[in-house]
Amino acid sequence: MTASEVRALFAVASRPEVVSLAGGMPNLAALPLDSLSGEVASIISKDGLVALQYGSAHGLPELRDQICEVMALEGVTGHPDDVVVTVGSQMGLDMVTRIFCDPGDVVIAEGPSYVGALGTFAAYQADVVHVAMDDEGLVPDALREALRAAESAGRRVKFLYTIPNFHNPAGVTLAVPRRAEVLDICRQHNVLVVEDNPYGLLGFDGQTYPALRSMDPDNVVYLGSFSKTFAAGLRVGWVLAPHAVREKLMLAAESATLCPPTLNQMIVSRYLATHDWKGQIKSFQSAYRDRRDAMIAGLEQHMPPDCSWTVPAGGFFVWMTVPEGVDTKAMLPRAVTARVAYVSGTGFYADGFGSRQMRLSFCYPTPERIQEGVRRLAAVLAAELELSRTFGPIHQRPVSGPQVPGPDIA
């Protein structure tokens, strides 16, 4: 499928009668819109000449202070000077890739990995080498092996890109004992670590894990975001970089967007200063836990034998593997016809893998809709398996690279 075919398919999938288990849109229903509305009105009427004016590429000082408080919840002790505010953490990732990668350089990433990251790496012509995960996240031995193989092939590995907590799309979390090991391996191979942590505060039991950055500040670039803990549409994220990288990052950000939107930074700053944002995160945790529970219950009840899935302890996503003979990408149009959508696993690999996998998101629909969606999906899958047993598996030409559209249509 071409990008526009994918877009057309997802346009159908976004119809109200379709249950979308495809998107990564956060659930905003619990946000205090009325008080937010008043705060934003007061920012514009009292400080409008600042809010509507250019700011610095570095970001507002008060917000950078507050960002350090947010990161402290996961053990990070960074200096506000080393925080650079970005237009979502996607821009942070883009800037980091711009600074470190030349065409042909290698980036190591979990397999599967975040589709938006694969898109960015592709934009800079960096080659992605995937490293396997298991239920405890990235497998250290597999990382060692990948680094050794790349080095003996004479490749330049620039960084490890990892989502340690509640992985998108895999739903797993890097076990705490593995964290030091992964950091050690990267140190030994002189490879930087880029830690992408949008979901770290969304553990369903309020649990957090020590950030990689907290364990090795000089070799980890940390990417953070308010998209999942507050409001994605404001596009406010940040990079906490080793001090030596900070200046380059600011120059790159300046040439990319001049500065992040001032108003949006002031809104986030005001929200953190005046709202019970930790209480708000607790209510997000509970909303997402209910949805995770609904999805897992639905999968257990309806899925045909030989399907397996991860059970995430936080975040937005379940990663499901279907029996041999089913191609999740080929099946998608039939699923959409049956009024349920997902993202096929191939989008999360740079190398064409993932045709027996799919990402199921539970972040956006209600628990009831999630269960209904899973029921529909199970029926499609059962029919597909029946077909495959009768006529043999349907094979698609393998395709590589990110092919899923953005979060609003996915």
Next chain:
Amino acid sequence: MTASEVRALFAVASRPEVVSLAGGMPNLAALPLDSLSGEVASIISKDGLVALQYGSAHGLPELRDQICEVMALEGVTGHPDDVVVTVGSQMGLDMVTRIFCDPGDVVIAEGPSYVGALGTFAAYQADVVHVAMDDEGLVPDALREALRAAESAGRRVKFLYTIPNFHNPAGVTLAVPRRAEVLDICRQHNVLVVEDNPYGLLGFDGQTYPALRSMDPDNVVYLGSFSKTFAAGLRVGWVLAPHAVREKLMLAAESATLCPPTLNQMIVSRYLATHDWKGQIKSFQSAYRDRRDAMIAGLEQHMPPDCSWTVPAGGFFVWMTVPEGVDTKAMLPRAVTARVAYVSGTGFYADGFGSRQMRLSFCYPTPERIQEGVRRLAAVLAAELELSRTFGPIHQRPVSGPQVPGPDIA
């Protein structure tokens, strides 16, 4: 000077006792903050679940429709589908450069050119070849010559980057009869035109000029912005691309920021729908005309002989050339000590030229402050000339490339 030295200098320059003729910050005093505040409050309380949610990389459909109406004022007839909303037009430029330029490719730009564009071209390792301007803007014969020279040297020229109206920093406008000629030349050489037009609606007599895009839609990428006609701090700009480029542009934008901030697009869209935005632009024109008049009067009254300057018919900037023996970059710390700041001309060339030039902006200070600033600058310049006559000129090691900080500190 290093980037951080420049930043330190401009930090001093931003003290209230210094008249800054350096910055490019628009004057927002005339904006209707109270009614804006009410509109934004209503967007959040009524449509907050959309405003605070991810959107598409394409941008909101209603805003893209309105953008086409704005562009129609300069003769552009584009389809809303071919508009891609960006985080300021800086991001549009970044995306266009990403799509078209590989390291070592050539971009043709006026000399001098916008410092932020030079930064972007440098980020993608594109080489800038400057083409001379005169009072009627880009000189067609010089463009022909530059293209021929690049071609005979076997260089790949990717596009002409041009600011046809009220040029930053040169203050000149591409004469209408030259426009077709410039477009023809680019066509003949298979070179795309990137038209950057942030100031086009800020002609002091309300005059507009036909956009290059209106004269050759298939070979011009148009960059637009609400930063100078509404509010820079919202970071809403756009690209109108030939249809064939649109898809690539959206993919690039998606990998750069996922999507532009939804709230900000809704604010601009609401502003255009409910405010007399054309009347607001008229009041901006008149405010900037008064400031231009104050600056030109001050220059005529105070400047030593043998200084020359452009007299802009719109926009924000005057470009001044000082007598031989003065290095505007070396002089800057002394000017700041005398409580006036400007940007030295070297920042606007990729090749080290510009040491006898400076950019003087009249957009931000009041007319009285502008005249006071020009008076101070004239005194510094007179002292510098006196020194140079006595001891010979001060020569600095030539440096190349963009070295000025962002709009808030410059």
